[in-house]
Every structure is written in structure tokens, then in C-alpha cells.
Amino acid sequence: MTDTNKQTLINRRHKVLGQHSPLFYHEPLNLVRGENVWVYDENGKRYLDVYNNVPHVGHCHPHVVEALTRQACTLNTHTRYLHENVIQYAERLTSTFDTSLSTAMFTCTGSEANELALRMARHCTGGSGIIVTDFAYHGNTEAVAELGTAFMAEAKSTRRVRSVSIPDSYRSPEGLHGEALGEAYANEVQDAIEAFADEGIKFAGLLICPDFANEGLLNVPPGYLEKAVAHVHRAGGLFIADEVQAGFGRSGRHMWAHQGYDITPDIVTLGKPMGNGHPVAGVVARAELTDTFGGSSMYFNTFGGNPVSCAVGMAVLDVLERESLLKNAQDTGAYVASGLRALQAKYDLIGEIRDLGLFFAMELVTDRSSKKPAPDACDKVVNTLRQQGVLISKIGRHDSILKMRPPMSFQREHADLLLSTLDDALALAQTQI
Amino acid sequence: MTDTNKQTLINRRHKVLGQHSPLFYHEPLNLVRGENVWVYDENGKRYLDVYNNVPHVGHCHPHVVEALTRQACTLNTHTRYLHENVIQYAERLTSTFDTSLSTAMFTCTGSEANELALRMARHCTGGSGIIVTDFAYHGNTEAVAELGTAFMAEAKSTRRVRSVSIPDSYRSPEGLHGEALGEAYANEVQDAIEAFADEGIKFAGLLICPDFANEGLLNVPPGYLEKAVAHVHRAGGLFIADEVQAGFGRSGRHMWAHQGYDITPDIVTLGKPMGNGHPVAGVVARAELTDTFGGSSMYFNTFGGNPVSCAVGMAVLDVLERESLLKNAQDTGAYVASGLRALQAKYDLIGEIRDLGLFFAMELVTDRSSKKPAPDACDKVVNTLRQQGVLISKIGRHDSILKMRPPMSFQREHADLLLSTLDDALALAQTQI
Numbered sequence: 103m104t105d106t107n108k109q110t111l112i113n114r115r116h117k118v119l120g121q122h123s124p125l126f127y128h129e130p131l132n133l134v135r136g137e138n139v140w141v142y143d144e145n146g147k148r149y150l151d152v153y154n155n156v157p158h159v160g161h162c163h164p165h166v167v168e169a170l171t172r173q174a175c176t177l178n179t180h181t182r183y184l185h186e187n188v189i190q191y192a193e194r195l196t197s198t199f200d201t202s203l204s205t206a207m208f209t210c211t212g213s214e215a216n217e218l219a220l221r222m223a224r225h226c227t228g229g230s231g232i233i234v235t236d237f238a239y240h241g242n243t244e245a246v247a248e249l250g251t252a253f254m255a256e257a258k259s260t261r262r263v264r265s266v267s268i269p270d271s272y273r274s275p276e277g278l279h280g281e282a283l284g285e286a287y288a289n290e291v292q293d294a295i296e297a298f299a300d301e302g303i304k305f306a307g308l309l310i311c312p313d314f315a316n317e318g319l320l321n322v323p324p325g326y327l328e329k330a331v332a333h334v335h336r337a338g339g340l341f342i343a344d345e346v347q348a349g350f351g352r353s354g355r356h357m358w359a360h361q362g363y364d365i366t367p368d369i370v371t372l373g374k375p376m377g378n379g380h381p382v383a384g385v386v387a388r389a390e391l392t393d394t395f396g397g398s399s400m401y402f403n404t405f406g407g408n409p410v411s412c413a414v415g416m417a418v419l420d421v422l423e424r425e426s427l428l429k430n431a432q433d434t435g436a437y438v439a440s441g442l443r444a445l446q447a448k449y450d451l452i453g454e455i456r457d458l459g460l461f462f463a464m465e466l467v468t469d470r471s472s473k474k475p476a477p478d479a480c481d482k483v484v485n486t487l488r489q490q491g492v493l494i495s496k497i498g499r500h501d502s503i504l505k506m507r508p509p510m511s512f513q514r515e516h517a518d519l520l521l522s523t524l525d526d527a528l529a530l531a532q533t534q535i
Numbered sequence: 536m537t538d539t540n541k542q543t544l545i546n547r548r549h550k551v552l553g554q555h556s557p558l559f560y561h562e563p564l565n566l567v568r569g570e571n572v573w574v575y576d577e578n579g580k581r582y583l584d585v586y587n588n589v590p591h592v593g594h595c596h597p598h599v600v601e602a603l604t605r606q607a608c609t610l611n612t613h614t615r616y617l618h619e620n621v622i623q624y625a626e627r628l629t630s631t632f633d634t635s636l637s638t639a640m641f642t643c644t645g646s647e648a649n650e651l652a653l654r655m656a657r658h659c660t661g662g663s664g665i666i667v668t669d670f671a672y673h674g675n676t677e678a679v680a681e682l683g684t685a686f687m688a689e690a691k692s693t694r695r696v697r698s699v700s701i702p703d704s705y706r707s708p709e710g711l712h713g714e715a716l717g718e719a720y721a722n723e724v725q726d727a728i729e730a731f732a733d734e735g736i737k738f739a740g741l742l743i744c745p746d747f748a749n750e751g752l753l754n755v756p757p758g759y760l761e762k763a764v765a766h767v768h769r770a771g772g773l774f775i776a777d778e779v780q781a782g783f784g785r786s787g788r789h790m791w792a793h794q795g796y797d798i799t800p801d802i803v804t805l806g807k808p809m810g811n812g813h814p815v816a817g818v819v820a821r822a823e824l825t826d827t828f829g830g831s832s833m834y835f836n837t838f839g840g841n842p843v844s845c846a847v848g849m850a851v852l853d854v855l856e857r858e859s860l861l862k863n864a865q866d867t868g869a870y871v872a873s874g875l876r877a878l879q880a881k882y883d884l885i886g887e888i889r890d891l892g893l894f895f896a897m898e899l900v901t902d903r904s905s906k907k908p909a910p911d912a913c914d915k916v917v918n919t920l921r922q923q924g925v926l927i928s929k930i931g932r933h934d935s936i937l938k939m940r941p942p943m944s945f946q947r948e949h950a951d952l953l954l955s956t957l958d959d960a961l962a963l964a965q966t967q968i
Contacts, residue, residue, distance in 0.1 A: 111617055118625040119840075120638050120822065122829030124615055132617040136610040154612065156837060162608055171604045175595055177569040178812035179587065182557055184544055184565040192551040205553050210643040210814040211838055217676040225688070242834055243650040244678040253833050255658070374837060379611035381643040381814040381838035389553065396555030400686050401675055404589060404807060405644055405814035407552075 103144040127488045136161030139509050139516050150492045152508040152520050158375030159421040160511040166378045169417035173410045180404055187412035194419055198357045200366045205392040208384045208407030212346035212373025213241030215383040219369045220245055222395040223340045229304035233294045236265035237317045237499050240344055266290035271321040272454045281325050288329035295337045307340035312359040313348035318498045319456045319463035327363045346373035351422055354431030354459030378418050382411040427510040431459035434512050441521040449528045451479055462506040475500035479531040486527040492520055536577040560921045569594030572942050572949050583925045585941040585953050591808030592854040593944040599811045602850035606843045613837055620845035627852055631790045633799045638825040641817040641840030645779035645806025646674030648816040652802045653678055655828040656773045662737035666727045669698035670750045670932050673777055695736055699723035704754040705887045714758050721762035728770045740773035745792035746781035751931040752889045752896035760796045779806035784855055787864030787892030811851050815844040860943040864892035867945050874954040882961045884912055893945055897937040908933035912964040919960040925953055
């Protein structure tokens with residue numbers, strides 16, 4: 103495709119999808135094919151995908167496509183008829199959780215899952231106040247946008263959402279570290295609960311991603327989440343773990359990010375990687391909450407839990423098991439992390455490396471003592487990598503954190519390509535600070 | 536499957552999906568296969584599907600399944616990369632609307648589409664007040680549940696939603712009919728606008744299904760919608776047409792239900808039949824609204840508008856054209872309607888028949904002069920038909936309206952089976968009033 107043809111495509115897009123429909127990269131990519139960790143543009147150039155966690159077990163995985171096709175040829179309908187798939191999938195999913203989390207409800211998107219979790223939490227507690235972090239994003243519907251301290255207009259005008267500092271060990275208040283830091287951050291949750299009470303707003307719960315993925319995959323100070331959740335439960339609130347990004351074994355150590363802490367959520371929301379690209383998401387909760395909510399709110403989701411979506415969801419679980427992808431996330435993840443730390447020794451630009459299985463964050467700073475964020479360098483690295491055939495993105499309050507989160511089938515050979523390309527891009531960015 | 540086995544399936548379902556997950560029919564159906572207008576249970580018994588509009592062009596249509604499979608094998612990603620499919624699908628879709636409705640945004644469900652429409656309308660008008668009918672259902676998220684005068688707890692507690700009487704010609708205020716009735720109903724919209732103003736709530740818009748599908752597929756009095764929309768626009772509000780049920784040519788006469796009136800909506804929401812079961816939905820709006828909203832609210836839907844969903848959406852449009860299904864909806868629809876009217880001549884139980892293409896409503900009453908609703912007879916008919924192998928459902932404030940809405944490929948031979956089975960079921964129900 104010539105530049106003119108690509109510009110024509112962009113112009114057509116602006117006209118029919120609106121001028122502001124977001125696109126990645128200074129020079130947008132036109133992708134036409136994907137396979138495992140690779141995607142290809144219209145000229146046949148290949149790109150290593152180190153960003154997308156939606157194709158969780160690899161782009162176009164044949165086992166998942168086969169399950170999709172087989173069920174789509176057979177029957178696709180809704181959950182007001184009986185069907186083995188939705189029951190079996192819910193049984194398989196809930197079996198990966200603490201036994202108290204024994205029921206599942208299905209939606210199509212992570213936003214819908216967080217919507218449903220909020221409706222359940224507000225209904226079951228009789229409260230409305232929700233606590234989130236001050237750099238949160240949980241989805242795009244109105245009630246969920248209210249939680250979006252990171253991006254959303256709706257967040258500014260609501261009184262029923264309060265935010266607490268992100269529990270960041272890297273950019274923490276001076277003089278605090280370890281358990282004392284965890285306690286200080288957790289106390290903010292207690293303060294927010296009391297502030298709701300002062301305003302006469304009954305507290306409903308805390309909703310966070312246990313890996314703080316959107317906040318920059320934080321090194322969470324020890325004891326933070328356990329203490330925060332204890333405050334929540336003592337006040338009669340519920341803890342909702344948003345596992346839309348972090349779940350399905352991304353950390354390699356656990357199937358669910360919250361299982362890395364000594365807590366049990368009341369409600370867990372699932373999404374993105376669940377169907378390897380197929381729109382399926384859901385809520386796993388204590389039976390008591392599901393039944394209390396279900397008994398008075400007729401919840402029905404036309405496409406949620408349909409036989410095709412559940413077949414796809416089960417195929418993703420099959421592949422995670424058969425290909426030992428959690429173990430791979432640990433092994434390859436450790437290999438990548440070690441390579442990233444070697445780069446950190448080489449480039450002052452790298453303030454901190456954080457990793458959890460196959461999820462990596464790299465904070466770029468103009469100098470390590472002031473920790474001044476380096477968004478320009480971050481932007482430079484992301485776009486240089488794209489030109490060199492490696493896809494990553496950036497996040498964080500200052501857009502200064504490189505975000506790397508490849509499909510779970512990522513291998514050492516792919517890691518080597520990522521690391522060498524990143525080496526070159528950091529060298530280039532370092533000269534330009 | 537034995538009764539014991541089915542009860543085991545139901546018990547497993549209650550345990551893992553919750554006790555209140557809704558199921559159709561006194562004796563729930565376990566469906567395992569579908570083809571065109573037929574679905575089959577686990578014993579091979581076939582049922583004529585006269586209820587489901589999601590499999591719009593027929594269950595498991597090969598052209599749609601093929602498009603799904605082909606794209607799922609090739610690439611499934613999101614709209615932050617360029618892709619021809621989403622652009623082409625948006626172009627094909629918007630070409631079926633008035634030229635002013637030139638932009639599309641994609642979501643996965645009708646609830647998400649109505650959410651997005653509400654966020655756009657509220658953002659662009661700076662208002663929050665929304666008018667709906669007093670028997671509305673527009674979806675399951677919190678902000679959309681607030682509109683759900685029919686079912687939702689959230690609707691009771693909000694001040695930013697007001698409802699008007701459903702514009703019903705059958706159960707209308709005494710002495711009014713024709714244009715005078717339309718004007719009387721439309722004046723309620725003006726009254727609601729003024730009531731918002733009195734309460735200091737800025738008006739944002741009117742959101743309704745132009746066919747009033749959920750309200751019982753009303754015979755709308757002449758001039759009603761035109762007058763109501765004029766009131767809305769004069770007050771600076773937007774008219775949102777919810778075409779999630781009514782769209783994609785269901786009426787046979789038009790692609791969109793609002794095209795049956797002399798109005799142009801500002802925003803239209805699409806869903807259910809759009810992907811023949813695949814979770815795809817969307818919003819079509821004036822470019823000015825899309826750009827104003829998009830410019831300040833970063834809207835992104837991870838699965839919305841993905842290449843697979845758009846391939847499926849285009850395949851549905853292909854089949855509608857190739858198999859002339861709008862014409863079929865007119866022809867077969869007229870044949871069914873004529874058969875239903877013959878039944879009305881035979882059974883006093885039938886108060887009114889309403890039809891629009893392949894969408895039919897039949898109000899059952901205990902006697903025609905008092906128009907007293909007959910919910911028991913309605914329930915009896917629905918469940919008798921299910922036992923006899925014909926699937927329909929019921930709606931309306933009193934659960935007394937039979938709802939029939941088969942796939943668009945429904946033929947005269949299917950109509951004959953529906954009509955004869957309905958004849959028997961009505962005979963049985965009539966004896967039991």
C-alpha cells in the first residue's frame with residue numbers, strides 16, 4: 103500500500119468513524135493478518151506483538167478458531183434456553199477461584215462486567231460510594247466512566263466515587279517504605295470511607311485492578327491490599343477485583359492477580375483475554391450476592407453466555423492448560439525481565455523495571471534522582487519500535503511508562519528480538535533527551 | 536435426555552449461574568442445534584422459531600458462518616489499528632440512513648449502544664433529562680436501567696428520567712382517536728420537557744423504539760412521533776431512535792423503523808440482529824455529535840468494530856440483499872397477518888392484532904368490550920405452542936400480548952404451521968378463560 107492509499111483509508115475512516123476515533127502510533131498501522139505473536143501489514147511486513155493481551159493464547163489460535171466455527175455452525179442462541187456450554191464454562195471458570203466465588207454471570211465486554219459488578223455491589227450493600235485509585239480506568243459506560251479518574255469527564259462531576267493514591271513504591275511519599283508505606287496508602291482507603299460517611303453517602307465498595315495494570319503495573323507495598331480490603335469489609339463494603347486486564351494467568355504464578363495477595367474478593371470482573379478476541383466477559387461472585395441481585399433485578403444479556411462465546415472461552419482455557427502457558431509466562435517472563443534489567447544497567451533513562459509474568463512496565467525518567475518523567479523519550483521509543491517491527495505502547499499519568507504485554511505464547515526468541523530492538527531504540531532516545 | 540437428566544442440568548445451572556438466571560417456558564428447553572427457522576432439542580425434536588430476531592437471516596446461516604470463520608482465521612484485533620473492514624462496514628451501514636446520519640461507532644451490545652447514545656446526548660446538549668415511555672426497556676447497564684420503566688429498580692430512584700404514556704391506539708383515553716390522539720400523546724412529551732425545566736434539570740433528549748416493540752408493537756396514532764420530535768428539537772433536545780429490536784429491515788418496508796415516519800433522528804442505536812448472534816452493536820449519529828463527543832471523551836471499545844465483528848455484520852447485510860429478505864418480510868408478513876386476522880374472527884380472546892413486516896403482536900383479552908387483559912390465556916398459549924413445537928413469547932404491561940418475531944427467512948409453509956398450531960392453542964385457551 104502506498105502512502106497515498108493509506109491516507110485515503112485514514113480519510114475514509116475520519117469521515118465515517120469520526121475525526122477522533124483513536125489510532126496507535128504517529129504512523130498508523132494497517133494490519134491485515136495475524137498468527138501467534140506476529141501481525142502483518144498490507145505490504146507483508148511483520149511486527150512482533152508485545153502489546154496485545156486480547157489475543158491471549160496467540161493471534162488466530164487454530165484450536166480457538168475451530169471451537170468458534172464448530173459452535174457457530176451448530177447453534178448460537180441465548181441463555182433463556184438451557185445449554186450445556188454456558189453451564190460447563192461457568193463450572194470450569196469458577197473452579198479456578200476460591201470456593202466462595204462459586205457463581206458466574208456472563209456479559210460481552212469488560213465495561214459490561216464492571217457495570218454489572220457495580221450494580222450488584224450497590225444493590226447488595228444498599229450503598230453507592232465506590233473507591234478507586236486516582237489513575238483508574240475501568241471502562242466506557244457512564245457509571246464506569248465515573249470511576250475513570252484517568253480519562254473521563256463523568257468522573258469529575260460525581261460525588262459517589264472517591265479516589266485514593268495509587269499504591270506506588272517508586273513514587274512514594276518521602277521516608278516511607280515497606281509495610282509502613284503499605285499502611286499509609288491503605289489508610290487513604292479508610293479516610294475515603296470516612297469521607298463518604300461525612301457526606302452521608304453510604305459506602306458500597308472498593309474497585310481496583312489487583313495488578314494496578316493501568317496505573318503502571320505497580321510494585322505494591324507489602325500489606326497494602328490486605329489492609330485496604332480489611333478496612334472495606336469492616337465498613338460493610340465489598341471488594342471488587344477488576345481482572346479484565348490482569349486475569350487468565352498473565353502473572354504466570356496464579357490464574358488470577360488477586361491470588362497473589364492474602365485476600366478473597368467478593369466480586370471479580372473478567373474480560374479482554376477471555377475469548378482471545380471474541381467479545382466475551384463476565385462476573386464471578388459469591389452466590390449470595392448473585393442470588394440477592396438476581397432475585398430483584400431481572401438481569402439478562404442477550405449475547406452474554408451464548409453457546410458460541412462459551413465454546414470459545416473453553417477453548418482458551420484448553421490452550422492455557424495444554425500449552426502450559428502459565429509456566430511459559432513465568433519462564434519467558436523471567437527471561438524478559440532479566441534482559442530489561444540489563445538494559446536498565448546500560449541506560450540512565452530507565453528509572454524502574456516492573457514485571458509480573460508476561461506483563462512489563464518500564465518507567466522512563468530524565469534523571470534517576472529527581473525521577474522526572476520522560477514522556478518524550480517514551481513516545482520516541484514506542485514509535486521507533488513500531489518502525490522497527492515491534493509493537494508496544496505506553497501508559498501512566500505522565501505517559502512515561504512503556505507497557506509490554508505480549509500474547510502468553512511469547513518465547514525466548516521473541517524476547518531476544520524485543521530486547522535487541524528496545525536496546526537500539528533506547529540508545530536513540532537517550533541521545534535526544 | 537430424560538427428565539432426570541434435564542433436572543440435573545437445571546440444578547447445575549442454578550448452582551453456577553445463580554438461582555434467578557431467567558429461563559423461558561414452564562418446561563425449559565434444552566436446545567442443541569439450529570438451522571434457518573428451526574431449532575432442535577437434545578432428543579432431535581424440532582421447533583419452529585417464531586421468537587428470535589437475533590438469528591436475523593436464519594440460525595447458522597452458512598454465508599455468515601463462513602465470513603466469521605474466514606476473518607477469525609486471518610486477524611482479529613481492535614480499531615486502534617487501521618482495518619478496511621470497520622471502515623467499509625460503517626460506510627455500508629450509514630449508506631442506508633438519511634445522509635445527515637453519516638458516522639458510526641461500534642459497540643458489542645445494544646445496552647452499550649444505548650449507553651453511548653446517552654453519553655453523547657448528555658455531553659452534546661449539556662443536559663441530563665431523558666424522556667422514555669412508561670413501559671420501556673433499553674438495556675441492562677445502570678444508566679440504561681434508569682430508563683427501564685418496565686423492569687428496573689434504578690428507574691425508580693432517578694430524577695433525570697421522565698416517562699410518558701405509551702402511544703397506544705388500542706388502550707387510549709376515551710373519545711380520542713386519529714390525529715387528536717397523536718397530539719394528546721405528543722403533548723405529554725412537551726409536559727415532561729416542562730417538568731424537567733421546573734425541576735432545574737436541563738433536557739437532553741427523547742429515547743424510544745420507533746416501533747414500540749417492547750411496549751407491544753403499538754399502532755401509533757398518526758402524527759404522534761413527528762409532533763413529539765418537534766417538541767424535543769424546539770427544546771434543544773436530541774431524538775435517539777432505539778432500533779436495537781426494530782432495525783435491519785424487520786418491517787420489510789424500510790431498513791430502519793424510524794423511516795416509517797416523517798422524522799430524522801439525531802442518533803440511532805443498533806444491536807440484536809446486527810451480527811446474526813455475534814455480539815456486535817453500534818451507534819449511528821450526525822457527524823457533528825460524534826466529533827463533539829469524541830473530541831473530549833476518549834471513547835474506545837476493545838472489541839467494538841473488530842475485523843471479525845465487521846465481517847459478520849457485512850455478511851448479514853449481504854444476505855438481506857441477496858435473499859431479498861425485506862421483500863420477504865413484506866410478503867410473508869402480510870400472509871401471516873392475514874392468517875392472524877382470520878383467527879381473530881374466530882376467537883373473542885383476541886383483542887387486537889398488530890403487525891409490521893415479520894413482527895406481530897396479539898393482545899389477548901377476557902372480553903373485547905372491557906379489553907381486560909388475559910395474562911393467563913397468554914401464558915397458556917405460549918406454553919402450549921412450546922409443547923407443540925412452535926416458539927413464541929409474550930410481552931406488555933400485563934404480560935398479555937403474544938410476541939412473534941421470527942427470522943427474516945420465514946416462509947409461507949412456516950406461517951401455515953404457526954397459524955394452525957396457534958389455532959389449536961387458542962381453542963384450548965379460550966375454553967379455559
